Amino acid sequence: MRLKIILTLSVVCGLILAWNLHTMFMKVPDEANQGAIFRIFYFHFPAAITSFAGFYLGMFAGVGYLITKNLKLDSIAASINEVSLAFATIALVTGSIWGRVIWGIWWTWDARITSYFVCWLLYVGYLMMRRAIDDPTTRARLCAVLSIFAAIDIVIVWKSIEWWRTQHPGPVLEIRGGGGMAAGMEAPLWWNFLAMLLLFTVLILIRMRQESMRREIDSLRRYAHAF
Amino acid sequence: MDQNFTFMVYGFTAAWLIVILYVISLALRESRLRQELDRVKRMLEEREK
Numbered sequence: 001m002r003l004k005i006i007l008t009l010s011v012v013c014g015l016i017l018a019w020n021l022h023t024m025f026m027k028v029p030d031e032a033n034q035g036a037i038f039r040i041f042y043f044h045f046p047a048a049i050t051s052f053a054g055f056y057l058g059m060f061a062g063v064g065y066l067i068t069k070n071l072k073l074d075s076i077a078a079s080i081n082e083v084s085l086a087f088a089t090i091a092l093v094t095g096s097i098w099g100r101v102i103w104g105i106w107w108t109w110d111a112r113i114t115s116y117f118v119c120w121l122l123y124v125g126y127l128m129m130r131r132a133i134d135d136p137t138t139r140a141r142l143c144a145v146l147s148i149f150a151a152i153d154i155v156i157v158w159k160s161i162e163w164w165r166t167q168h169p170g171p172v173l174e175i176r177g178g179g180g181m182a183a184g185m186e187a188p189l190w191w192n193f194l195a196m197l198l199l200f201t202v203l204i205l206i207r208m209r210q211e212s213m214r215r216e217i218d219s220l221r222r223y224a225h226a227f
Numbered sequence: 228m229d230q231n232f233t234f235m236v237y238g239f240t241a242a243w244l245i246v247i248l249y250v251i252s253l254a255l256r257e258s259r260l261r262q263e264l265d266r267v268k269r270m271l272e273e274r275e276k
Contacts, residue, residue, distance in 0.1 A: 223271065
């Protein structure tokens, strides 16, 4: 059943992405000031928002573990946080490439970029900690606490462009209080966001299947040691 | 403008490369887990005989 869902979502995601690429390159004109490079925003923004949402979902799963002590919730948190980290990497790398053209630099230690980088490091630490701790309950408890701590940073990342005057552009979209985009340019952004969410879901489902295999291996090993 | 387009291609390539590398790492991990699961199951079957 899960395999069917994964395959269906993958096909829908692939079709939307193919259509989006066609729209981005064939229908959407270059932006007046930035030129062709503005199209990076079609990946940068959805990847960043998806990673934020994922990190929060991961935190909720971690909190769920702390309340219920159900290790399945810890596996869900681990899956979501790992996939979210991949999306955060996409956002940071594409942002850096955009900055190289628009600002003339690959990187600057401004509030938004630095706080997002700190967030990225916290989740790299989260994954490293998972590998370093063998006991499942200790690992789950410490990782849940770390994800709560890391989630505080996401608020800082989100609000940094309002709290501080930074090199990073302020809000662009109208829903965030920005100047907005032309309708023809904004529509592909939301379609790409949908595609990214589908890709995110597919990767999490695959990752969760691996976590359930890992739990099965652990329980079989415990059973073997009981002999 | 040429440089602008080139860097856009770099951006798209980087985004897809990260996704592809992650998917490859997931596939490798899944095959390792399957092997490990088979090994543990075989080990248990041999013990029960």
